Amino acid sequence: MKNILSAFDIIGPIMIGPSSSHTAGACRLGFAAHKILGEGVRQVIFHLYGSFKETLTGHGTDKALLGGILGLQPSDERIRDAFELAHERQIYYSYINMPGEEDHPNTVVFKLTGVNGSEKTIKGSSIGGGNIIITRIDDTDLRFTGKYSTLITKHWDQPGIVLKVSAILADSQVNIANMNLYRTYRNDIAYMIIETDQQIKPEYLDQIKTIADVEFAVAIEKLF
Amino acid sequence: MSRFQFTTGEQLLKLCTDRQIKISQAALLRECELVNTDAAELVVLMQNIYQVMKESVAKGIVSTEPSTGGLIGKNSSKMYQYWQSGQAISSDLLAKAVAYALAVTEENARMGRIAACPTAGACGVVPGLLVALQEQLAIADSTIIEALYNTSAIGIIIATNASISGAEGGCQAEVGSASAMAAAAIVEILGGRPQMCLNAAAIALKNILGLVCDPVAGLVEVPCSKRNAMGVANALVAAEMTMAGIESFIPFDEVVEAMNSIGKALPSTLKETARGGLAVSKTAMKYNDRIKSKPNNK
Structure with a gap:
């Protein structure tokens, strides 16, 4: 049986377009990853899988992922200026299209380095309607949704x-x-x-x- | 099962009949119970969403900035100017609502802020119609907020029993759902009974059954933006027929069931994968080649 839906699963979310899974979800994944790192981000490498590769610029997935890393929420209009913002804050970023498929089509692996030198590898997927799931931190498979x-x-x-x-x-x-x-x-x-x-x-x-x-x-x- | 829960049109109608309430009231009561929050607070939440809808209309009609894929961006301002010129032959409301629906979808495609309704791909239909209707008929904000709760009830039923995702059900699930939602809302605003709202939703949805999701280059631009505009007309005609007393021979729940089975029967090439339909037309393929050869396109 499907989950019991709220009115706000239908009307909303308020988000920066164009796609709830490729833009809003991507931003939320970046936001979750930067929170999990637990300190400011100095450098991030995005390993992209599945449709994240294909929709990268067209759906603003690149800016949304980076915007999330910068601490922006999916409704923040500054996502459009994520590249400039990263430049201002001297955060280094790059995108790598990965060969092969992951378990979910919209998957990204963040390779993060923090301002204090800590490093983390975080994997997550955008699973539709702006919902996300973090499925791995470093070498451990786990499950984090951000809903609590x-x-x-x-x-x-x-x-x-x-x-x-x-x-x-x-x-x-x-x-x-x-x-x-x-x-x-x-x-x-x-x-x-x-x-x-x-x-x-x-x-x-x-x-x-x-x-x-x-x-x-x-x-x-x-x-x- | 809780007092105000509903997942079908039939249950919703019974709730409305038993308590002598409108669909919007039933949806609000259900929400209060579901999230354990005051109605007043939930009205404010919806008001915030409506505010974003109005802003996306206002920004969209004046902007001509191209979308991220460069395929759209100027249509809403053209349509709005056409509406202003007074040359529109359909109706003042329809021409304006079409301009507004294009405006919201163009904002979405240029990474502006929008409210998904029920999705980002179909975000133009409901705001386009409601904002235009409010302006043309001088309707109070509070009535529109109620109407949005009405649309949520229709959306909840469709999402529970079929789908509102293009990847799962094609465009019938996106613009189809949005136009059914908008049709029901208009009927309630015009004073129609709950049964009539479901009737209008059924008529709107029936018309769009089988519509595939075949976006050029996988972008939410072509044909999505204009399909939102067509969704406005679809909703409006369904609402007008309903207000004239015309009924849907097939009840709403059965139309949703049909939509579900059609969505499942559609091949995956026609469900948001950009591997069929317009997405593989000659012109679309040429566009694909052009964007792939751009040196800075990562």
Whole structure:
């Protein structure tokens, strides 16, 4: 059965044209990727798959992806000027058309370098109507949609880590809506994606960051 | 199942009859319940969307900037000037609404801000008609906001039982859905009963069944922009026939069902892939070659 639709799934979103999946969704993917990096972007390489390759300039997918990386939302008219904006902020960018197909036709892999030198490879797809899904961070397959306020942690797969993180969330009166753990190998690097009903305040995020075995944590506000 | 839920025209009609309410009211009540929010707040959200629709019309009719693909950009201003000249023979409302629908789709194609309705590809039909109707008949904003809730109900039913995506159902799912939505809204604005709104939606949708999605170079430009303009005429004629007392022999729900099965039967070459129809016409192929040979086209 299909999802129960809202009036605003039909009327809206307010967006920069011309395509909800190739422009609005692309922008949202870039926005999500820059949030996941957790610091300002210095350099980004876009690896493009499927129809993202074909619609790159015609649907403004290039500007939308870059606009998102610059922190613009899909309704922001500055998306049109994304190249100039990136130039002003001295952010380096390039697009590479990748051979072969990914699991979804509208797929991009972001190779990001931050202003403080951190690096991340983030893969995501635009799945229609401006909806997105992030499917991989570095070497770990996972699932992030941006439909909730979300806590993402990268940590060492050790007993008790979930308890420590959730205790801090409980302490901050944040309710967990959905929670998933992703790892490639036992005792290795793992990710936790916790979708919450409230946004996590910075001071509690800082506490989570200080937990031993947590390598990285970022709290992302509901994207839409 | 909740009190105000509906996913078919029949359920919507029963809700309207039982409570003696308009489709727009049923849609608003459903939304309040669904997202657990006050009606007042939801009206403001819709007002914001209508504001963007009006802005996209206003910007579009004065701009002649070419679209990102360079295929369109000047048609809305031409049509608007033609409307201003008073030479239009159809009707003042229709000529203006056509200019407005072209304006919104051209804004969309030049990366301007628009409100998808129900999609970006079909974003011209509903705003084109509603903004023109509001101006020509001096209708209050609040009535148009209600009308937008009316259109959402039609869209929800189509999206749930068929599709509003060109990639899934062809253009019948995009401009078809948009013109059905617009037709229902006009009928409600003109004082038609809920049954008449569904009737108008059915007539508009029937006319556009089977319309394929075959965009040149995969851009949302040709034939999309003019198909939006045609959608305006389609909606208006359906609404006029309904107000004259004409009924649809096939009920709305069954038309939606037909649209769904037609959408599934359409080959993928005719569903937004630009591998069939107008997209592979001689002129389209020549355009494709030209843009591919541009040195800075990444």
